[in-house]
Amino acid sequence: MEAFREAFRLIVTLNDELMHILGVTLKMSFASVLLSCLAGVPMGVRLGAGKFRGRSLVMRILYTLMGMPPVVAGLIVFLLLSRRGPLGSLELLFSVPAMVIAQVVLITPIVTGLTASVVAINAPALLETANGLRLPRLTKLRLLVTENRTPLVSVVLAGFGRAIAEVGAVNLVGGNIQFKTRVMTTAIMLETSKGHFEFAIALGAILILIAFIINIAASFFRGDSHDYG
Amino acid sequence: MKKRTLCAVFALLLAFGFLAGCNSGGSNETTAAPTTAAPTTAAPADPVIRCSTTTSVNDSGLMGYLEPLFEAETGYDLQITSNGSGAAIALGRSGDADVLLVHSKDDEEKFVSEGYGVERIPFMFNFFVIAGPADDPAAAAGSANAAEAFKKIADGKNTFVSRGDDSGTHKKELKIWKAAALTPDAAKDTWYLSAGKGMGDCLTMANEQSAYILTDKGTFLSMKDKLDIKILLAESDDMKNTYSLIACSTAKNPDVNAEGAQAFIDWMTKQETLDKIAEYGKTQYGEALFSVMK
Numbered sequence: 001m002e003a004f005r006e007a008f009r010l011i012v013t014l015n016d017e018l019m020h021i022l023g024v025t026l027k028m029s030f031a032s033v034l035l036s037c038l039a040g041v042p043m044g045v046r047l048g049a050g051k052f053r054g055r056s057l058v059m060r061i062l063y064t065l066m067g068m069p070p071v072v073a074g075l076i077v078f079l080l081l082s083r084r085g086p087l088g089s090l091e092l093l094f095s096v097p098a099m100v101i102a103q104v105v106l107i108t109p110i111v112t113g114l115t116a117s118v119v120a121i122n123a124p125a126l127l128e129t130a131n132g133l134r135l136p137r138l139t140k141l142r143l144l145v146t147e148n149r150t151p152l153v154s155v156v157l158a159g160f161g162r163a164i165a166e167v168g169a170v171n172l173v174g175g176n177i178q179f180k181t182r183v184m185t186t187a188i189m190l191e192t193s194k195g196h197f198e199f200a201i202a203l204g205a206i207l208i209l210i211a212f213i214i215n216i217a218a219s220f221f222r223g224d225s226h227d228y229g
Numbered sequence: 230m231k232k233r234t235l236c237a238v239f240a241l242l243l244a245f246g247f248l249a250g251c252n253s254g255g256s257n258e259t260t261a262a263p264t265t266a267a268p269t270t271a272a273p274a275d276p277v278i279r280c281s282t283t284t285s286v287n288d289s290g291l292m293g294y295l296e297p298l299f300e301a302e303t304g305y306d307l308q309i310t311s312n313g314s315g316a317a318i319a320l321g322r323s324g325d326a327d328v329l330l331v332h333s334k335d336d337e338e339k340f341v342s343e344g345y346g347v348e349r350i351p352f353m354f355n356f357f358v359i360a361g362p363a364d365d366p367a368a369a370a371g372s373a374n375a376a377e378a379f380k381k382i383a384d385g386k387n388t389f390v391s392r393g394d395d396s397g398t399h400k401k402e403l404k405i406w407k408a409a410a411l412t413p414d415a416a417k418d419t420w421y422l423s424a425g426k427g428m429g430d431c432l433t434m435a436n437e438q439s440a441y442i443l444t445d446k447g448t449f450l451s452m453k454d455k456l457d458i459k460i461l462l463a464e465s466d467d468m469k470n471t472y473s474l475i476a477c478s479t480a481k482n483p484d485v486n487a488e489g490a491q492a493f494i495d496w497m498t499k500q501e502t503l504d505k506i507a508e509y510g511k512t513q514y515g516e517a518l519f520s521v522m523k
Contacts, residue, residue, distance in 0.1 A: 020416070083437050083457075093437050094422075175434055178393055178415045178423035190425045193312060194395060195319040 006198035007205060017179075018202060025183040028096050028170075029163035032103035036159055040108045041152065044115025045144050049123045062116075065109035074169030077102040081173065094175035099183075102169040107159045114155040119144050150221050157218035161211060273305060278489035280309045281318075281326035284427030285398055286472065287311035289447035289518050291509055292330075298505075299496055305489055313396025313427065321345055321475070324482030328490035329475040330497075333397035337473055345482075346475040347490075352498055353506055353519045357401060357468040358460045360432070360449055361387075361441035365461055369441065374465040376409040383411050386420040388440035390431050393423030397470070402443045405467060432456060445470055447518035450510060472519075474498070 010018055047058060079085050081093040081101075092098045126147055130140045145152065167185040174181035176190060184203050191200040286292060287309065296307050310320065314333035318340050320326040329346070331337060340346045359369055359378050367387045372378035382389055392399035393415070406413060415423035422440065424431050428448040435442040436456045449460065474497060476490035496502055503521040510518035 016416075083439075094434060175422075176425055177434075178425060180422065182425070190394070194316050194425075195323075 003197040003201055007201035010198060010202040011206065015202070018199070018206075020179055021182055021184055021187050021203065022206065024096065024181065025164055025185075028099050028103070028183060029160055031096075031100045032107060032163045033156060033159045035100065035104045036107035036111050037156055039104070040111030040159075041115050041145065041155075042141070043108075044112040044155075045119050045141055047112065048116035048119030049141070049144060050127060062109055062113055066113055068106065068109070070106055070166055071168030071172065073105045074102050074172035077105060077169070077173050093173065094177060094181060096174070096181060099170045099174040099181060102173045103163050103166060106166065106169060107162055110162060111155060111159045114158060115152065118148055118151045118155060122147065151223065154218040154221040157214050157221065161214045161218070164207065164210060273303070273489065273492070275486045275489055276304065276306045278305050278307050278486055278493050279325065279327045280307055280330060280493065281320040281328070282309060282311050282330040283314045283317055283332060283397055284311045284429065285332070285396075285445040285448050286330060288427060288429035289445075289451045289510075291447070291506065291519065294509060295497075295502070295505070298502075299493070303492055303496060305492060307493070311427070313392065313394035313399065315395025315399075321477045322481075324477075324484060327477055327486040328493050329477065330472060331397060331475070332470055332472045333400050334471065334473075335400070336397075337475060340475065344480050345478055347478050349473050349475050350494060350498065351471045351473045351522060352503070353521045354469060354471045355446050355519050356464045357398065357443055357470050358446050358449060358464070359441060359462040359468075360435065360444050360456075360458045361461045362439040363457065363459050367441065370461040372462055372465075375405045375443070375462065375467045378462050379405050380409045380411065382441050383409070383413060383420075386418075388420050388422065388438050389413070390422045390424055390435040390438065390440045390442045391415070392428070392431055393425045394427075396427075398428060398443060398445060401468070401470065405443070408467065432458075443468075447510070450514040450516070450518055453514065 046052075047055065047062070077098065078093065080087050081090065081098055082088055083091075083093070092101070123144060126144060127140065130143060135143070164183075165185065167189065170183060171186045171189070174183070174186065176182050176186040182190070184207050188200045188203045188207070191197070191203070280292075282292060288311075292309050292311075296309065299305065300307055310326070311317070312320070314331040314336060317326075317329060317331050318333065318336050321329050321340060322345050329337075329340075337346070337349045341349050357375070359375060361367070361369055361382075367378070367382045367385045369378040369381055372381065391402055391413075413421040415421055422434070422438070424434055426434070428444060429452060431442060432444055432449065432452055433455075434440070435444075436458050439458070441461075442458070446460075446463070449456070474494045476487065476494055477485045479485050479487050506519050507517055507521045510516060
């Protein structure tokens with residue numbers, strides 16, 4: 001219980017290293033979610049909007065990618081960025097950009113899939129009206145996003161929740177270097193294995209808090225309250 | 230019909246996974262088949278010995294080599310966990326280990342003096358070396374000792390990978406920095422990478438970053454083919470690395486397997502085993518990875 005008290009003290013005194021780790025985590029997560037959404041939302045909207053040739057194949061590929069074990073994604077990115085690998089000359093391994101790359105590989109399929117299912121709900125009705133008005137293609141796609149903006153916020157939040165929770169891939173390609181690529185999840189692993197439980201507990205508490213806030217916000221935007229109302 | 234076959238396939242996969250899980254849970258798999266037939270002594274009362282050792286010993290492959298020999302001869306089940314020496318010794322404190330094989334003299338002496346260990350028994354040693362990029366930008370190779378090499382690396386702000394995990398190697402590295410009157414700060418010095426990993430992983434990282442690193446010779450040699458970094462400074466006086474065995478004391482943790490720990494120590498320190506240790510690595514790497522005392 002001594003450890004819990006010490007952990008509380010670390011948090012309220014805004015311990016330097018703790019804040020640094022939090023900073024790196026948030027930086028990496030924001031970047032990952034931003035890129036994943038920029039890629040995933042348009043693709044998801046297109047998928048959810050309606051049938052096109054090859055749609056079922058794309059869906060199958062999407063589901064397979066969503067089921068990708070995170071650490072395998074980490075391995076693939078590691079091999080690509082390693083000095084002896086094809087992209088080794090970029091010298092990106094063991095850096096925050098490398099972690100973002102691995103995260104984008106993992107989160108984009110999730111964002112795409114969730115966006116597709118969100119959009120598919122009102123897409124038929126929306127498109128019928130839009131086609132009746134003879135709206136141009138880009139306007140139709142933009143409409144699908146804006147008309148669904150509330151549930152789409154929950155998709156972004158889900159992506160963010162996924163980003164801050166990732167351990168395996170991020171540990172592999174980031175290297176868990178102190179003050180450089182150490183994020184909350186990988187720090188918890190290290191500090192626990194070193195027996196520094198106070199630090200691990202402080203990190204864990206903050207992580208759980210963030211995860212809860214994200215999930216509550218996401219369910220709010222998703223409109224869960226209506227179901228249970 | 231298609232749905233039925235799909236269900237059958239899934240059921241088979243689950244059953245296979247279940248059986249595989251049961252098997253590996255029960256026995257303690259070893260990589261090499263023991264050459265001796267049956268244990269020469271009767272099965273011991275408490276057959277499980279938890280040995281907490283360091284990554285530098287484990288990554289060199291020595292324990293993988295000795296474990297099946299020990300188990301075949303004594304009938305014990307040796308369960309080895311490897312961490313940095315700091316964490317390995319912490320497991321002894323919390324009662325999660327029966328015997329320690331570590332290399333952090335000050336921490337070991339503290340462990341024994343506080344009553345957690347019976348006795349510190351140094352039995353084998355090797356040397357740390359400084360490895361780094363082949364072109365050696367810091368000119369570490371010509372240095373008189375490790376402290377001088379470290380100073381050159383720091384002055385040139387050449388990338389240096391530190392264990393950063395309270396291990397024996399880490400403690401040694403810190404001692405050398407202290408001898409060079411330097412205190413690299415992972416927060417401010419961007420060339421100093423505190424990795425928080427085991428020896429093997431740190432060597433991989435140093436290789437990737439073309440960085441300098443303090444490593445034990447054993448682990449380096451066992452990974453030689455995979456590394457582009459080379460040994461630049463070897464066997465300087467300030468780099469001797471002594472390994473010790475410590476049986477955990479029942480005084481602080483009554484559930485410790487004291488007999489098992491003693492049996493392991495006796496086996497490890499008998500001449501036959503010491504000879505094997507002194508030979509380990511010769512055929513594979515052209516030189517022995519460890520030297521034995523006495």
